[in-house]
Amino acid sequence: MATFFLVIIYLAFISLGLPDSLLGAAWPVMQPDLGAPLETAGLLFMTIAGGTIISSLASRAILTRFGTGNVTFVSVLMTAGSLLGFYFAPSLVWLFICAIPLGLGAGSVDAGLNNYVALHYKAHHMSWLHCFWGVGATLGPIIMAYFMSGQGSWRNGYFTIASIQFALAIILFFTLPLWKKTESKGNAAATEEQEAQEYASHDADSKKVKSIQITGVKLALASFLFYCSAEATIGLWGSSFLVNVKELSAEVSAQVISLFYAGITIGRFISGFITLKVSNKTVIRIGQLIALAGMVLLLLPLQSSTAFVSFTIIGLGMAPIFPSMLHETPARFGKEHSQAIIGYQMAFASAGTTFMPPVFGFLASYLTIGIFPFFIVAIVAAMILVSEKLNRFLMKKDNFLQTNNPISTEN
Template sequence: MTTFLLIIIYLAFISLGLPDSLLGVAWPVMQLDFGAPLETAGFLFMTIAGGTIISSLVSGKVLNRFGTSKVTFVSVLMTAAALLGFHFAPSVVWLIVCAIPLGLGAGAVDAGLNDYVATHYKAHHMSWLHCFWGVGATLGPIIMAQFISGDNSWRSGYFTISVMQFALAVILFFTLPLWNKVKKNNALSLNDEQEDLNDVLHMSESKNVKPLQIKGVKLALISFLFYCGVESTVGLWGSSFLVNVKELPAAAAAQWVSLYYAGITMGRFITGFITFKISNPSLIRMGQIIALGGTTLLFLPLPSIFSLVGFIMIGLGLAPIFPCMLHETPTRFGKKHSQTIMGYQMAVAYTGSTFMPPLLGFTASHSTIGIFPYCMVIFVAAMLLSSEKLNALLKKNELIKSENKSSTIFL
């Protein structure tokens, strides 16, 4: 039963990744059909991201009221309807209208499923969960490319993805009772060896303190901001850097950046096995150090092949960071507020991926794309610094609370 539900959750994360990369692939054809300016795709992207940020921020209250299963079902239904709306859209205005539920649905699913897996399953499942997002993000462009290359019909591509989403919504509907059964019977809730200690550490502060007032939450949010800033900025501007600074052909640069994404996807698959031996905080630290080494290779005056190694290192380094940070949320801040904090983390993460790449692009347009590797080093270093400060703070809090507990028992 637990395994079957986990398969459903994996399928949901594939569906979460499917629409994420469709717009960029289809836009060259969509732009011609609608006669729209190039920058219209940016407005659509911002609309989707805005909806995702909003739904992530309110996801804590929504999930507490309706439960993860119902929210996931309704959210997938919303994204399916939105994609169907893209298929029928007669104008850009309708695309923008449909982009709103697409973003709202994605944010709620992301926050809800991340919290559910973090609370009820072991760390390796979180890594594999985000690996399946990569599978969806890879399949989306492949499906769209088949239709565009065939009859130049981007609408058929959106229709096909929409049908897949509706099919998942039907599966989710018929498995709604399963979620509560697993929640009651699951013996893997959090990490068994840490659950009792975690409840003790957060019992006192969870009663009266608001989520954002819990010590360390803001440092965690900073880590998420810079993580997604790095991940999305490398993906958006890495090719431009290779072409304009390293003087590579555009096709070769695109292949090198694809290896960066391959590093993230494969790295998360491998991380799932490594979590059996190494803790989340250690994996986060190792990943950040590897990513920092990769960004350093990009600005050193070395042959171009070292840039390829740098991109692969960044991808492999980033791979464990995001899923491990998400899985640590209940352990760091307690299960009582984990849903709300998870929503905040996802909202800040989407904020980083939405605004930091355009900010670097705007700065580069007034200077040079050569600032790209220096900015990446700064972003990764800021992520590492905030993460290490958080680890030190949590360790200090645990020592203090453990001492207080021992003193109380002694008295």
């Protein structure tokens, strides 16, 4: 039963990933079709992410009131309807209207499912969970590229993804009794007692303060902001960079971006096994360095074909960072506050998604889209600096707790 329930959660994450990469892959064709300025894609992305921020911040109250199963079902249904709205949209204004529920549908379910897995499953399950998000994010550009190359129609790409979302919503609807049964029992993992002991010192240290006030939380939030800033900017503007600077066709560029998401997907599948032997902190560091190497490769004046390699390497490097940071949340700040903090992390992740791609869009429209790799390198460097500062702080905090709360050996 627990395995089947985990499969349902994985399917829900496929639905979360499917819409995330569509806009960037389709924009080189959508822009002239709609007669929109280049930076409009950033504004649409901002609208979507703004809805995600709102629902993420409200996630704790929403999930407590309605339950994770109901929220997941309604959220997938909202995203399906929004994508169908993109297909029918007669003008740019309607795209902005449909972007609102598309964003709202993602926030609460993202926070709820991430917290559930962080509390009740091991680190490899978190990596595999986000691997399935990558499956959805990889399929999106592939499907869009198929319709743009065969029919030149981005609308049919959105219609196809909407249909898949509706199918997933139907599956979730018929599994609602399973969600309710599992939630009523708490579906605690077999290792819950061991994890409770591991988190006890953190809970005792943090339960008397508000979640946002716990020392170190703000650094963690900044890490999520920078990570998602990089991922979203690559997803939205990578295709336009390849078309305008590397002189690849829109169809080929969409395929390259799908390799970026394929790298994330494959990397998360592999990192799930690595986390069985290696700590989350080490996996995060390795991923950051690999991603940075891929970005440096993109900076070099090499043939356009190297874009296939560099975007794949970047995806592989970024793969374990997000799920590993999420899984560390209860251990870093206590199980007592994990749901609220993960909600904040989702909100800051969405803030990075909201603001950085539009910022790049405006810079590119006034300068040149050729600044794309430099912009991404700067964001990733900032993420590494903040992440290492948080690691140093947590190490000092753990040493302090061990010094002042030694394990008694008298009994």
